[in-house]
Amino acid sequence: MRFPPEINDDGNTGLHTAKSCLDLVKLKFPWITYADLYTLGGVVAIESMGCPTIDWKPGRIDFADDSKVPPNGRLPLATKDANHIRTVFQERMGFSDRETVLLIGGGHSLGRCHAKYSGFKGKWTENPLKFDNDFFKLLMSKTWNYTQVSETGNMQYTSKITTKQNLKNNENDDNEEKEVMMLNTDIELIKDNNFKKWVNYYANNEIEYLNDFAIVFGKLLELGVNR
Numbered sequence: 001m002r003f004p005p006e007i008n009d010d011g012n013t014g015l016h017t018a019k020s021c022l023d024l025v026k027l028k029f030p031w032i033t034y035a036d037l038y039t040l041g042g043v044v045a046i047e048s049m050g051c052p053t054i055d056w057k058p059g060r061i062d063f064a065d066d067s068k069v070p071p072n073g074r075l076p077l078a079t080k081d082a083n084h085i086r087t088v089f090q091e092r093m094g095f096s097d098r099e100t101v102l103l104i105g106g107g108h109s110l111g112r113c114h115a116k117y118s119g120f121k122g123k124w125t126e127n128p129l130k131f132d133n134d135f136f137k138l139l140m141s142k143t144w145n146y147t148q149v150s151e152t153g154n155m156q157y158t159s160k161i162t163t164k165q166n167l168k169n170n171e172n173d174d175n176e177e178k179e180v181m182m183l184n185t186d187i188e189l190i191k192d193n194n195f196k197k198w199v200n201y202y203a204n205n206e207i208e209y210l211n212d213f214a215i216v217f218g219k220l221l222e223l224g225v226n227r
Helices: 016-028 034-048 082-092 097-107 134-141 184-191 193-203 206-221
Strands: 145-148 155-166 173-182
Touching (some): 034 206, 082 097, 082 184, 097 184, 097 193, 134 173, 134 193, 155 184, 184 193, 193 206
Antiparallel strands (some): 145 155, 155 173
16 A cells, blocks of 8 residues: 555555555554554454454564555456456455455445545445444345436445434434445345345344454455464
């Protein structure tokens, strides 16, 4: 992430914002490697929003130049299909269908898309700062409409959800309709039967989802680490 072409890969669009914040931490604590800092930052963020404890260990080393940076095009892209998802998560990283669903669902349980960064717009769930299984629930239960992002022309899926909002006087509740979104790769998880069975499973088993995600995310963070 510190060198091009990795930082400029389409799959990393928008991550420069988080990277710039972590680089300030690096200035204050120069003894930690960038690799440890970036992975630890992800762990702390996810745990602070409701994920169980993730097994994280220090010891990653940094390279001094870009000699080990892989070419662009190897990261998951939002517009692709189930075959692309398996190529990235299974052929390249060795994850099963179940683990793949966990990682995509975990990543999209939090945060939102910004048109100026990724070309897509909106949040996946009603509360993008809470780590839960709402991504899977919405993916399974809503009708998704193929729509265009007006600012960029990119295509994504959207649906309406009804939420209860407290009125200013706190005396009554008011129903409010909001929009959530899904990327094409998200919808592919319910088009593909092998992926869909795990989406459905975790939509109905939140505790298992939280615990299983913590395990597989810890596994992801160890890929390529020579201990």
